Amino acid sequence: MAATRREFMITTGAAALGASASKGQSAGVPWYARCYRWGQTNITEKDPERYDVEWWREQWKRTALQGVEMNAGGIVAYYPSKFPLHRRAQFLGNRDLLGELVDAAHRDGLAALARMDSSRLAEDFFRAHPDWFARTAGGQPVRTGDDYIPCINSPHREEYIPGILREIIERYRPEGFADNSWAGMGRDTICYCDNCARRFRDQKGKALPKAADWKDPVYRDWVRWSYARRLEIWELNNRVTKAAGGPDCIWVGSNHAVLASQSNTFRDTREIAKRTPLMLMDNQSRKDGGGFWQNTDDARYVHGLVGWNNFVLESMAMYQHGNGYFRVTSNPPAEARLWMLSGIAGGFQPKYHHIGADSLDRRMYQTAVPVMQWHKKNERYLVNRTPVATAGVVWSQSSFDFYGRDSAVVLAETPYRGMLHALYRTRIPCLPIHVDDIEGEADRLAVLVLPNVGSMSDQQCADVRRFVERGGSLIATGVTSLYDGDGEPRADFGLASVFGAHLQGPAPDRMFAMAAAPGAEGARGRGPGGAAGGRAGGGGGGRGGRGGAAAGAGGPTSALFASGGLGRGPATVHSYLRLRPELRASVFGPHISGEPHDSGVRHPTLAGFEETDLLPFGGSLIALGVDPDRSVLCTYVPPFPQLPTDAVWMRQERTDLPGLIVGSYGKGKVAFLPADLDRRYGLDPIPDHGRLLGNLLRWTAGDNLPFTVEGTGIFGTYLYRQENRLILHLVNATGADNQKALVEEYVAIGPLKVTVKLPDGVKGHSLKPLVSERPLRFRVAQSVAFEIPQLIDHEVVVIE
Numbered sequence: 153m154a155a156t157r158r159e160f161m162i163t164t165g166a167a168a169l170g171a172s173a174s175k176g177q178s179a180g181v182p183w184y185a186r187c188y189r190w191g192q193t194n195i196t197e198k199d200p201e202r203y204d205v206e207w208w209r210e211q212w213k214r215t216a217l218q219g220v221e222m223n224a225g226g227i228v229a230y231y232p233s234k235f236p237l238h239r240r241a242q243f244l245g246n247r248d249l250l251g252e253l254v255d256a257a258h259r260d261g262l263a264a265l266a267r268m269d270s271s272r273l274a275e276d277f278f279r280a281h282p283d284w285f286a287r288t289a290g291g292q293p294v295r296t297g298d299d300y301i302p303c304i305n306s307p308h309r310e311e312y313i314p315g316i317l318r319e320i321i322e323r324y325r326p327e328g329f330a331d332n333s334w335a336g337m338g339r340d341t342i343c344y345c346d347n348c349a350r351r352f353r354d355q356k357g358k359a360l361p362k363a364a365d366w367k368d369p370v371y372r373d374w375v376r377w378s379y380a381r382r383l384e385i386w387e388l389n390n391r392v393t394k395a396a397g398g399p400d401c402i403w404v405g406s407n408h409a410v411l412a413s414q415s416n417t418f419r420d421t422r423e424i425a426k427r428t429p430l431m432l433m434d435n436q437s438r439k440d441g442g443g444f445w446q447n448t449d450d451a452r453y454v455h456g457l458v459g460w461n462n463f464v465l466e467s468m469a470m471y472q473h474g475n476g477y478f479r480v481t482s483n484p485p486a487e488a489r490l491w492m493l494s495g496i497a498g499g500f501q502p503k504y505h506h507i508g509a510d511s512l513d514r515r516m517y518q519t520a521v522p523v524m525q526w527h528k529k530n531e532r533y534l535v536n537r538t539p540v541a542t543a544g545v546v547w548s549q550s551s552f553d554f555y556g557r558d559s560a561v562v563l564a565e566t567p568y569r570g571m572l573h574a575l576y577r578t579r580i581p582c583l584p585i586h587v588d589d590i591e592g593e594a595d596r597l598a599v600l601v602l603p604n605v606g607s608m609s610d611q612q613c614a615d616v617r618r619f620v621e622r623g624g625s626l627i628a629t630g631v632t633s634l635y636d637g638d639g640e641p642r643a644d645f646g647l648a649s650v651f652g653a654h655l656q657g658p659a660p661d662r663m664f665a666m667a668a669a670p671g672a673e674g675a676r677g678r679g680p681g682g683a684a685g686g687r688a689g690g691g692g693g694g695r696g697g698r699g700g701a702a703a704g705a706g707g708p709t710s711a712l713f714a715s716g717g718l719g720r721g722p723a724t725v726h727s728y729l730r731l732r733p734e735l736r737a738s739v740f741g742p743h744i745s746g747e748p749h750d751s752g753v754r755h756p757t758l759a760g761f762e763e764t765d766l767l768p769f770g771g772s773l774i775a776l777g778v779d780p781d782r783s784v785l786c787t788y789v790p791p792f793p794q795l796p797t798d799a800v801w802m803r804q805e806r807t808d809l810p811g812l813i814v815g816s817y818g819k820g821k822v823a824f825l826p827a828d829l830d831r832r833y834g835l836d837p838i839p840d841h842g843r844l845l846g847n848l849l850r851w852t853a854g855d856n857l858p859f860t861v862e863g864t865g866i867f868g869t870y871l872y873r874q875e876n877r878l879i880l881h882l883v884n885a886t887g888a889d890n891q892k893a894l895v896e897e898y899v900a901i902g903p904l905k906v907t908v909k910l911p912d913g914v915k916g917h918s919l920k921p922l923v924s925e926r927p928l929r930f931r932v933a934q935s936v937a938f939e940i941p942q943l944i945d946h947e948v949v950v951i952e
């Protein structure tokens with residue numbers, strides 16, 4: 153029986169391949185390696201009454217799709233399932249919508265990806281199988297709205313879902329499966345059902361943790377055990393689909409591009425990527441405080457895990473997703489397209505996304521068309537290529553977990569994003585890399601950047617140390633390496649010798665940077681209204697202004713960030729950084745007696761600040777011992793009242809708390825920035841912070857620059873190597889990034905002067921702009937130099 157099904161599968165697959173082979177693709181390549189463009193209509197229960205399949209087939213053709221994702225089952229079934237508890241969509245009637253859609257896709261030579269949702273079930277299911285559902289410590293079922301949450305350790309996942317997968321494969325032969333919410337309950341809820349209690353005892357020899365307490369080793373065990381269970385589910389579902397549908401019938405779940413979201417639901421992105429040839433990512437639009445650059449970086453970090461020859465699909469919303477969720481009205485086309493183009497620049501395969509099969513707002517049906525048609529025309533330059541980068545910006549999911557704990561967004565994700573954003577502005581190419589890939593990537597990177605990677609194992613520290621010893625440069629911020637692999641504080645930084653900096657006294661509270669530092673006289677509550685008066689949120693309440701500021705800082709801030717986006721932060725601490733040497737005695741402005749007359753020259757990382765001795769900061773610093781071979785380039789100035797204006801003067805002029813320490817270790821340059829300006833820039837992009845972070849990269853990178861681009865504007869530049877050619881993407885975000893408003897029009901920039909170094913094997917005799925398609929004048933020597941007269945939304949230049 154199984155053999156027959158498999159033969160049928162192969163036949164069907166061959167027919168589909170035959171259809172797309174006529175589009176110039178080679179036969180024999182599995183669907184997940186040949187479908188460049190995707191579309192998805194998230195079916196609603198109303199849709200069986202109104203789904204115009206023939207119109208959608210035309211739309212698939214207009215948008216040059218090669219694969220479609222359609223809802224199949226899980227919560228509700230869009231086909232007449234044989235499982236009595238697999239509830240049919242309310243308006244399904246006698247229609248077999250899933251069957252019609254898979255059939256339509258196959259007739260058009262498209263791959264069909266069947267979408268499941270295993271996250272919740274209705275009450276009748278709960279009554280039939282009460283032992284399959286998650287339970288609170290008190291034994292109550294865990295609910296969401298009217299529904300019940302099935303436990304990921306129950307037969308629901310081991311028997312019921314596999315049964316549904318087999319049924320769908322036997323009837324419809326989709327090429328593969330996705331599952332929108334496959335990972336079960338998040339980290340904030342411990343399931344105490346009998347299945348969980350028994351499994352945890354069998355595997356770990358102990359009872360479930362009593363509460364979510366990161367200091368409790370049992371809870372940390374439970375976190376790791378929960379991660380392992382998600383990988384088991386991943387493998388189980390793939391065994392089921394491959395056994396029933398053939399070796400290419402894979403199950404790809406769904407993952408979120410936002411790292412803290414992966415952490416919250418125990419999805420280990422790196423381990424998952426080892427288990428699949430196709431990643432399906434969800435992050436449908438720009439969020440408050442984020443930018444288009446973020447989508448490019450997300451594509452690049454996922455490719456770093458799954459490989460640059462494998463495909464990564466991303467859902468991209470055609471409806472209004474960025475500001476509020478208006479699910480059935482159109483996103484402005486400029487906004488949606490720029491998000492798509494940014495993702496494509498990073499290597500995402502576009503998958504446009506609608507909710508509902510019929511919208512009264514018809515504008516959204518035009519949005520993807522030009523992008524997808526352009527993509528089709530140039531697809532061979534958009535896959536199977538490797539990035540060229542100067543710096544690797546390191547991320548670590550285990551640091552998100554064990555350092556970030558319940559505040560991972562503010563402690564881990566915000567510094568990571570803030571750093572990427574600031575470095576983007578330098579036009580020096582950076583690439584996100586996973587902390588466990590440092591050793592493997594070391595040869596092709598000149599600089600490593602560790603943006604507040606608080607928790608690092610001894611091995612990870614050793615990898616970084618070796619990278620610098622051998623001549624790589626390092627930028628690290630905040631409390632990088634101060635915590636071990638469990639997130640417990642070390643006696644000193646794991647990278648203390650590399651930083652040339654040493655902790656004095658015990659490790660501070662995790663949230664100290666968000667509070668005024670000890671000794672910050674008059675920081676809070678002085679005078680009418682108080683320094684931070686009127687600011688809502690986590691900054692002020694009950695902490696007291698003097699001394700011991702770190703204590704108890706976790707509470708309100710954690711709560712604020714538990715549900716917050718990247719753009720929301722605690723109240724600003726109005727602290728500053730005093731630069732060294734102080735130059736104002738010889739700078740235009742008023743002069744006072746006793747003004748320092750420092751001699752000496754500023755370090756190149758302070759370039760551009762010649763007329764100031766003070767920078768805004770907004771965080772806190774702790775006492776550090778600094779090795780004598782290092783230079784301290786700025787020190788902390790504690791906050792002082794902001795109101796009334798009569799009170800705005802420095803109470804404490806100086807401290808010796810270092811904000812930036814530079815020097816060298818082994819053969820490499822090192823910049824250690826205890827002042828976590830990356831976190832600050834992630835919350836609140838202050839230009840001085842961006843400049844200083846950029847200067848750190850410029851200093852550490854030296855002349856390791858694969859290209860330069862001159863010209864005004866805010867744009868992303870991304871370079872790739874593919875065989876004997878280079879491919880340079882430019883994405884224009886001028887007037888589009890860092891604004892809450894959705895983008896309605898593009899602000900054209902140019903001319904841009906571009907110089908690209910030619911590596912061995914690339915001649916530079918031909919330049920092809922894939923967007924403007926107008927010939928470019930260029931000069932070739934060791935590098936190729938050309939001018940892009942105008943950049944509207946994006947350009948891609950192929951250099952051969």
Ligand SMILES: [Zn+2]
Pocket residue numbers: 285286287303304305343344345346347348349
């Ligand atoms: Zn359970």
